[in-house]
Structures are given as C-alpha cells and as structure tokens.
Amino acid sequence: MSVGRIRDSGKFAPSLYFQQMKYFSFFFVLAITIALAVAVSIPLGSIPPLAPLLDPNRGFWQNSISEDALAEDELVLDNLSAPVSVVYDQNLIPHIFAENDADLYRAQGYVTAQHRLWQMDFQTLAAAGRISEIVGPVALDLDRITRRKGLAFGAELGLKYLQENDPETLVLVEAYADGVNQYINQMDAASMPVEYKILNYKPEAWSAYKSLLLLKYMSDMLVGDRDLEYSNLRKILGQEMLDKLFPEFPTKVDPVIEVGKVWDFQPLPVVKPDSVNYPTDELVIDPLPQPAEGAGSNNWAVSGSKTKNGNPILANDPHLGLNLPSLWYSMQLTTPEHSAKGATLPGALGIISGFNQNIAWGVTNATKDARDWYKITFQDDSRKAYKYGNEWKTSTFRIEEIKVKGEDTYLDTVVYTHYGPVVYDRTFGANRQDVNFALRWTVHMGSNEQKTFMQLNKAKNHADYNEALNYYVAPAQNFVFASKSGDVAMRIQGKFPLKWKGQGKYFMDGSDPRMEWQGFIPNEQNASTLNPQRGFVSSANQHPTDSTYPYYVFDNSYEHYRNRRLNGKLTEMTGITVEDMKDLQFDDYYTLATEALPILMKLVGDSTVTDPKAKQYLEELKSWDFYADPNQKAPTLFFIWWNETHQNIWKSWKDFGAPVVTPNNYRTIELLLSEPDGAIFDLKSTASIETARDHVKSGFNQMVEKMKIWEDSEGDYSWANYKKTTIQHLVPQFSSFSVKNVYTGGGSGILNATSGRNGASWRMVVELGNEMTAFGIYPGGQSGNPGSKFYDNFIPIWANGDYLNFNLRTPDQEEGVLFKTTLKD
Amino acid sequence: MRFIFLVIMTVILVVFLNPVLPFWVIMILIGALAGLIGLKGAESFLAGGLGMGLAWLGQSLYISVSTGSPLPNRMGELMGLGSGMTLAGITAVLGFLLGGFSAMTGSLLRNLLMRKPDNLYRG
Numbered sequence: 001m002s003v004g005r006i007r008d009s010g011k012f013a014p015s016l017y018f019q020q021m022k023y024f025s026f027f028f029v030l031a032i033t034i035a036l037a038v039a040v041s042i043p044l045g046s047i048p049p050l051a052p053l054l055d056p057n058r059g060f061w062q063n064s065i066s067e068d069a070l071a072e073d074e075l076v077l078d079n080l081s082a083p084v085s086v087v088y089d090q091n092l093i094p095h096i097f098a099e100n101d102a103d104l105y106r107a108q109g110y111v112t113a114q115h116r117l118w119q120m121d122f123q124t125l126a127a128a129g130r131i132s133e134i135v136g137p138v139a140l141d142l143d144r145i146t147r148r149k150g151l152a153f154g155a156e157l158g159l160k161y162l163q164e165n166d167p168e169t170l171v172l173v174e175a176y177a178d179g180v181n182q183y184i185n186q187m188d189a190a191s192m193p194v195e196y197k198i199l200n201y202k203p204e205a206w207s208a209y210k211s212l213l214l215l216k217y218m219s220d221m222l223v224g225d226r227d228l229e230y231s232n233l234r235k236i237l238g239q240e241m242l243d244k245l246f247p248e249f250p251t252k253v254d255p256v257i258e259v260g261k262v263w264d265f266q267p268l269p270v271v272k273p274d275s276v277n278y279p280t281d282e283l284v285i286d287p288l289p290q291p292a293e294g295a296g297s298n299n300w301a302v303s304g305s306k307t308k309n310g311n312p313i314l315a316n317d318p319h320l321g322l323n324l325p326s327l328w329y330s331m332q333l334t335t336p337e338h339s340a341k342g343a344t345l346p347g348a349l350g351i352i353s354g355f356n357q358n359i360a361w362g363v364t365n366a367t368k369d370a371r372d373w374y375k376i377t378f379q380d381d382s383r384k385a386y387k388y389g390n391e392w393k394t395s396t397f398r399i400e401e402i403k404v405k406g407e408d409t410y411l412d413t414v415v416y417t418h419y420g421p422v423v424y425d426r427t428f429g430a431n432r433q434d435v436n437f438a439l440r441w442t443v444h445m446g447s448n449e450q451k452t453f454m455q456l457n458k459a460k461n462h463a464d465y466n467e468a469l470n471y472y473v474a475p476a477q478n479f480v481f482a483s484k485s486g487d488v489a490m491r492i493q494g495k496f497p498l499k500w501k502g503q504g505k506y507f508m509d510g511s512d513p514r515m516e517w518q519g520f521i522p523n524e525q526n527a528s529t530l531n532p533q534r535g536f537v538s539s540a541n542q543h544p545t546d547s548t549y550p551y552y553v554f555d556n557s558y559e560h561y562r563n564r565r566l567n568g569k570l571t572e573m574t575g576i577t578v579e580d581m582k583d584l585q586f587d588d589y590y591t592l593a594t595e596a597l598p599i600l601m602k603l604v605g606d607s608t609v610t611d612p613k614a615k616q617y618l619e620e621l622k623s624w625d626f627y628a629d630p631n632q633k634a635p636t637l638f639f640i641w642w643n644e645t646h647q648n649i650w651k652s653w654k655d656f657g658a659p660v661v662t663p664n665n666y667r668t669i670e671l672l673l674s675e676p677d678g679a680i681f682d683l684k685s686t687a688s689i690e691t692a693r694d695h696v697k698s699g700f701n702q703m704v705e706k707m708k709i710w711e712d713s714e715g716d717y718s719w720a721n722y723k724k725t726t727i728q729h730l731v732p733q734f735s736s737f738s739v740k741n742v743y744t745g746g747g748s749g750i751l752n753a754t755s756g757r758n759g760a761s762w763r764m765v766v767e768l769g770n771e772m773t774a775f776g777i778y779p780g781g782q783s784g785n786p787g788s789k790f791y792d793n794f795i796p797i798w799a800n801g802d803y804l805n806f807n808l809r810t811p812d813q814e815e816g817v818l819f820k821t822t823l824k825d
Numbered sequence: 826m827r828f829i830f831l832v833i834m835t836v837i838l839v840v841f842l843n844p845v846l847p848f849w850v851i852m853i854l855i856g857a858l859a860g861l862i863g864l865k866g867a868e869s870f871l872a873g874g875l876g877m878g879l880a881w882l883g884q885s886l887y888i889s890v891s892t893g894s895p896l897p898n899r900m901g902e903l904m905g906l907g908s909g910m911t912l913a914g915i916t917a918v919l920g921f922l923l924g925g926f927s928a929m930t931g932s933l934l935r936n937l938l939m940r941k942p943d944n945l946y947r948g
Contacts, residue, residue, distance in 0.1 A: 040923070051848045052847065062888070736903045786895075
C-alpha cells in the first residue's frame with residue numbers, strides 16, 4: 001500500500017531510500033508469493049499438496065465428471081493392425097471388437113486402464129511388497145511378509161517360463177501392457193485417478209511381469225495353511241486327541257466330485273517313510289495372515305435333463321473381500337474367432353469367469369494344503385549352507401530393497417533354500433534365534449495360468465476346456481463347465497504334490513530328504529467328473545472327493561454347510577429355470593442354525609430363563625424360519641449365542657501360549673450332540689466339572705448381555721443392521737469412498753455368503769441354449785473413480801439379488817448403447 | 826476500468842490456460858498480466874485475487890452442480906472439512922491468495938522497472 005504512495009509522490013526527487021523501499025517491497029511480496037506457492041505444492045504432514053488437489057481444472061474436482069461425459073468417438077492406440085471398436089452399454093460395460101488377439105488384448109489393457117488404472121497399479125504394488133513407498137513405515141511389516149513369502153520371486157519365474165516355453169502368450173501379455181502404458185502416457189492431469197492426487201504419487205509403467213504378479217497375488221489371497229497351528233496342537237493334545245477333534249473325513253462329507261465316482265486310473269505310488277520325526281520345537285511364531293474367513297465361492301452347472309428348457313445352466317459366485325474399486329471388471333472380448341463375456345481381473349488378460357458362444361465356465365477356490373514348511377538347520381551363523389541328508393547344501397541370498405516414504409530404504413535379506421524362501425528366521429516372526437523355516441509352495445514354480453484363461457475364452461467344447469486347464473498351477477480352483485452341446489463338468493485343477501498320508505499337515509524336518517514332496521499328481525488324475533448321473537456338478541469349497549480318491553488330500557478350512565444346502569437343493573429341483581438359479585445364489589437359508597439351534601435350545605431349557613428380555617429373545621428364536629434375511633432379528637441372536645458358546649467351549653486353548661486353531665463349527669456340534677457330558681467340555685482350570693450345558697448357558701447369558709448393550713446403543717438388531725455389510729475402498733482410511741451398511745441378507749456358511757466384509761464378489765448365471773442367455777452383477781461399478789456415477793451403481797442391484805443382462809452383443813446392435821469409441825493407430 | 830480489466834483478464838487466463846498448465850505457471854502469467862496492466866500494488870492484489878478466486882469458485886461450483894457427483898462431499902469428509910461446499914469455499918480462498926499475491930508481485934516488478942520513466946517525465 002505504501003509502495004503506491006511513494007510512487008505517486010514522485011514530484012519530490014527520489015531518494016535512494018525510496019529506491020531501496022521499492023526493491024524491498026518487491027522482493028518481500030515475491031518471497032511471500034513463492035512461499036505460498038511452495039507451501040501449497042508440498043505435502044504438510046498428512047495433508048496432501050493443496051493446490052494441485054483443489055485446482056478445479058486439474059485437481060479432484062475434475063474427477064467428478066463421469067465417463068460418459070468424457071466420451072470420445074476416436075482415440076489413438078498405436079501398434080494396432082486394424083481399428084478396434086469399443087461399444088459401452090448403459091452400465092459402462094465395454095464390448096471390444098478387434099480383428100485379432102494382439103489387437104484385442106492391447107485394447108483390453110487400454111480400456112481397463114481408462115477405468116481402473118489406480119487399482120491395477122496399487123494391487124501390484126501390494127503384491128510386490130511396495131506399499132511402504134506410498135504410505136511410509138506403517139506398511140513395512142506387511143511389505144516384508146509379502147516379500148518373504150516370495151510372490152515377486154514366483155512372478156519372475158513365471159515370466160522366465162513364458163520367455164522359454166510360450167513366447168506366443170508373452171507377446172499377448174506384452175500387448176496388454178503396451179495398451180495400459182499408452183493410456184498412462186496419453187492421460188492428462190485432470191483425468192489422473194483421484195487416489196494419486198490425494199496420495200501424491202504418479203502411476204508407474206505396466207509390464208508383462210505385473211500381470212503375472214497379479215495372478216500370484218490372487219494365490220496369496222486364496223491360499224492359507226495351518227501347519228504351524230497343527231504342529232502345536234499335535235504337541236499339546238497328542239495325535240489321538242487331534243484326530244478326534246479334527247477328523248480329516250468327518251461323517252456326512254458331501255464332496256465336490258460326487259460320492260461313488262470310480263477312479264479309473266492307476267495312481268502313482270507314494271512311499272511313506274517308515275519313521276517320521278517331526279521337529280519338536282515350541283512353535284511360538286507369529287502365524288502368517290490367513291485368507292479371511294468367509295472367502296470361498298459357489299459354482300454349479302445343471303444338465304439339460306433337470307432344466308425347464310432342456311439347456312444346461314451354469315452359475316458362479318466367487319466370495320472374496322468386498323472392496324471398491326471392485327476386484328472384478330466386466331467386459332465382452334470379441335474377435336472374428338470368438339466372443340467371450342463375463343468378469344475380468346484388471347491387470348490380467350481375458351475373461352476369468354464367464355462364457356462364450358459355445359461354453360461357460362466359473363471358478364471356486366479348491367482349498368488344499370498347498371503350502372508346506374521345512375525346518376532348516378544351517379551349518380553356521382552365516383547361513384550359507386544347510387543340512388540335507390549327509391551333506392550341506394548351499395543356500396542363496398535375495399536382498400529385498402524396500403523403499404520407505406520419508407525414510408531410508410530398508411534392506412531385508414531373505415535366505416532361499418531348494419525348498420523355497422526361509423520366511424521365519426531370526427529377523428522375522430520367530431522368537432528364537434535358532435528357528436528357521438522354509439516355505440515350499442507351488443506359487444514358486446514357473447507356470448502359465450494366463451494361458452488357461454485365454455484358451456478358455458476360445459474353448460468350444462469339453463476337450464478344449466480340459467486342454468486349457470492343463471496349464472493351470474495355482475491357486476487351485478474348482479473349474480465348473482457347461483457347453484451348448486449339453487455337457488456339464490467339474491475339474492479340480494492345480495499342481496498338487498504327491499503326499500503320503502499326513503504329509504505337510506505339520507512342520508517337517510528339512511534336513512531329512514525323505515520329507516520331500518515325491519512329485520505331483522498328473523493332470524489327468526486330478527479329481528474331475530463329466531455328466532454325472534445326478535444331473536449336476538457343484539462346488540462350494542468343501543472336500544474335493546470322498547475318502548476313496550487314491551491321493552492324500554487335506555485342508556483345515558473345508559466347508560460343511562453351503563455344500564450340503566446346495567447339493568440338497570439341486571438334487572430335489574427339476575424343471576429348473578435361470579430365475580431358480582438366481583434365487584439359489586441369493587439363498588439365505590442358515591444351515592448351521594438349523595443344526596445348532598435345536599441343541600442350544602434343548603441344553604439351555606427355557607424353564608430356567610426368567611429375565612423378560614431373555615424370554616423375548618428365546619421366543620424370537622423359536623419362531624424363526626432359519627432364513628438370514630436382512631430384516632430378521634433371530635439370525636443376530638443365534639449368531640452371537642453360537643459364537644459365544646463356541647468360544648466358551650474352547651476358551652482354555654487360549655492358555656496354551658502358542659498359536660492354535662480350534663475345532664470347527666461342524667465338529668463342535670457333533671460333539672455337543674454325541675457327548676454333551678464328555679470330558680472334552682470340562683475346563684481343567686476350574687474345580688467344578690463343566691458340561692456342554694454350562695457353556696451353552698453362559699453363552700446364552702453373554703448373548704443377552706451383549707444384546708442389551710446393542711439395543712441401548714444401536715436400537716435395531718435386525719440382521720442387516722447387525723452385520724453391517726461394508727464394501728470398503730482399497731485404502732481403508734478413505735472411508736468416505738466406501739459404501740457402508742448395505743441392506744442385504746446372508747452370511748458366512750450361507751449360499752448367499754455375504755457377511756460384514758466378505759461375500760459374493762461376482763454373481764453370474766448362464767443358460768446355454770441356441771443363444772446364450774446370461775446375467776451378471778457385482779457389488780461395485782465399472783468405474784474405479786469415486787466421483788463417477790458408475791462407481792457404485794451396481795451395489796443396490798446386487799444387494800437386492802437382481803442382475804444385469806449379460807447377453808453377448810454384436811457391434812452394430814444399437815439399443816442400450818451409452819457411447820462408442822474407435823481405437824485407431 | 827483497469828481494475829475490472831485485470832479481473833476479467835485473470836478469469837479468462839484461468840479458464841482457458843489452467844486446464845493445460847499447472848497452477849504455478851498460471852501464477853507467473855497473472856503476475857505478468859498485472860505488470861502489463863499496471864495497477865497499484867493493493868489494487869492488483871485485489872483484482873488478481875478476485876479474478877482467480879472467482880474463477881476457481883465458479884469452476885468448482887459449475888462442476889459440482891453440472892455433474893451432481895458425490896465426490897466433493899466425499900472429499901470434504903475425507904479431509905475432515907465437512908461438505909463439498911466448504912471445499913469450494915476453500916478452493917476459492919486459495920485461488921484468491923494465489924491470484925492476489927501473483928498480481929501484486931507483478932505490479933511491484935513493473936514499479937521497479939518503470940523507475941526511470943517516472944523520474945524523467947514526472948519530476
């Protein structure tokens with residue numbers, strides 16, 4: 001202000017003082033301006049740089065614009081051999097029409113990146129153990145676990161496998177990467193996904209390696225093991241009690257492959273060593289994170305003999321963590337040779353669960369203990385050699401460089417043996433200096449899962465499907481199949497080690513060569529079935545086969561409820577329609593409750609209940625129809641009562657001081673029924689003798705107490721309000737990007753497996769008539785942008801059990817088109 | 826007149842060039858513009874500030890209203906700043922400060938460079 005004055009009063013001879021003031025004023029204001037500009041361009045603590053974020057032309061405001069408002073008639077995509085047409089239907093599902101495979105997958109990469117770039121980039125950073133680069137030291141332990149498990153190592157081997165054995169597939173995977181990268185290079189500042197703007201980093205180039213890494217990441221999400229816990233239990237309980245509480249084939253197992261299947265092959269011999277010495281260490285080790293409870297899936301196919309129209313019908317609903325942006329992205333991929341539609345995984349080529357003009361296929365996780373642990377005896381502290389039989393084998397070292405935002409790079413040395421990486425050692429997880437365990441896992445073998453999906457997209461019949469599956473190693477899946485020609489089939493595919501009975505259930509001694517896997521089950525001897533007598537095939541993560549299958553199969557987490565409900569319904573149904581199959585995917589029947597509640601009721605005996613609230617709860621439970629629908633109150637009461645009871649029964653196991661697993665619901669209920677007064681229910685730490693009745697009663701009282709608190713604080717205890725299904729953004733801290741309290745039924749162990757954080761991540765039903773009639777839905781939206789109207793628009797449809805039309809489209813079909821784009825060189 | 830001219834020119838600058846240029850380049854351009862127009866420092870501050878502040882406010886409100894997107898509210902919640910309208914306000918204030926200081930710097934620079942002519946003809 002005074003500056004202006006001085007200039008105006010120029011009739012006085014300017015003194016040196018005024019000149020200095022002018023300089024001073026200018027530089028003073030310039031300094032403020034620069035300081036301001038810098039302050040709003042750099043992150044201050046957890047606040048991202050404000051100006052780039054708030055700038056309405058380039059910042060987050062621009063992400064408010066939905067994809068249809070940004071539609072272009074033509075976009076440049078280099079390296080195409082012919083123009084590619086992309087037709088978006090009203091749900092923003094792209095239908096890509098290309099002249100050949102290379103163009104198709106290049107366009108798939110480009111289009112997927114347009115809508116899901118941040119998610120693809122973030123998921124592969126997670127898979128590579130590189131989250132610390134973005135969020136800082138809070139993610140360091142997570143990154144260390146990821147790297148020590150060797151996911152990146154597995155992806156490197158996968159890439160090497162493609163380079164050496166399958167250059168044709170590699171060319172396509174690279175075309176996809178090129179498509180993604182062309183999009184990244186074309187992207188302007190405004191359309192940068194909002195997560196980059198908030199977290200203040202930039203997308204990285206995509207590569208063939210990253211596509212392979214993504215598939216390894218899926219393995220990690222789906223595969224767990226309980227070898228550590230079982231080793232502890234064996235030591236604490238003894239083999240006999242362990243076998244009693246954790247039977248490998250409980251009564252009434254209802255396996256994936258129908259009971260009575262004849263195994264018409266000569267199995268390879270597996271030799272069990274005459275003496276087996278397990279390591280006897282106290283295993284006080286932090287167990288690795290396991291796949292979330294409730295991660296599972298359903299799939300089935302009914303043959304024409306059971307359907308109204310005489311066509312096979314196939315259904316698939318993989319259950320996974322419910323996230324936004326959704327794990328799945330829908331597409332149709334068409335060339336003159338084939339036309340496939342369904343759910344893709346952003347980052348991977350082709351359709352993963354879907355159909356084409358001739359066949360349909362789907363996947364569920366085939367849980368089989370695919371990870372084993374070997375105790376490593378190092379020669380000395382340098383860990384350069386380890387004992388193997390009578391010799392010392394040389395180990396290798398892999399230095400993991402973990403960049404940490406705001407800190408120095410963290411160097412983690414991981415020792416690799418011929419079994420695999422030494423995950424637990426003196427620097428990680430193990431509380432004892434001398435404890436070292438190496439992980440043997442099929443993920444560390446060169447493999448070509450990508451080819452399986454690309455071939456399935458083109459498969460015409462059962463033989464093509466079988467051929468495609470031969471390339472598939474991990475994570476093992478139950479592949480359901482149906483064809484227009486009337487076949488229905490199921491095959492449990494993965495690379496399964498040959499194991500003697502009990503092998504790999506507990507930690508093994510790595511210095512004893514007899515503990516090695518003795519080879520692998522040949523693909524053609526993997527359990528499978530084609531057109532079984534019962535007229536359907538199905539899987540729900542249960543036991544793969546009955547006990548007659550000639551190879552040893554074990555897992556801790558086999559399902560006992562969804563499978564029996566599913567097979568029960570499919571057996572009794574006839575004249576099946578697509579609508580019936582949709583209803584079955586959305587079925588809320590709570591089988592666990594039908595078996596547990598009568599026992600709980602009998603043991604608690606209502607004569608002893610006097611509290612009016614408790615009486616009311618009991619009445620609600622008595623009049624319940626066993627459906628876990630969103631408006632029902634009884635499922636909440638039962639859920640809490642059962643879980644409290646289960647915890648009461650096994651609570652003394654918490655005192656073991658070592659990680660263990662407790663017997664599952666199925667076995668616990670069997671024990672409640674068969675020996676309610678048995679010693680198994682007595683808590684040794686108390687003077688009195690407890691029976692099942694005591695645990696059930698205290699479970700009931702705990703439930704009443706919890707419910708009173710819930711009613712005081714929350715009021716409504718209907719099932720949907722209690723379980724609070726949440727579809728969470730991949731960065732949990734971005735809670736306003738999540739969708740909370742979705743009103744929907746179902747739960748863990750229910751066909752509609754929607755619990756609080758897990759559930760049907762994709763539902764598909766396909767009728768294989770002359771024309772394919774297909775329906776699909778997933779809890780999310782095609783856009784990964786939280787500002788887009790296509791971000792979460794599928795969620796209400798999904799929550800209501802409704803579907804979108806997924807019929808194949810032709811390029812010239814006009815109805816229901818949102819916009820069209822031509823990709824041109 | 827020159828005041829209104831600077832306001833309008835700043836708005837035009839932001840609307841047409843900001844989409845392709847980051848905010849700090851816009852700041853330099855506003856400074857140059859203010860230097861050319863040659864208002865007093867305080868007037869430049871107010872004019873440049875109003876120009877960029879109003880442009881940013883108008884743009885954020887236009888995007889909000891025309892898209893109906895939930896994103897402004899989601900961002901407001903995420904940043905602990907309440908609703909999207911609060912964010913539009915903050916965007917406007919930020920634009921005002923950036924535009925204002927840039928314009929003021931520009932006019933003070935002109936002041937420095939114009940020193941000699943002042944001496945010669947006014948004295």
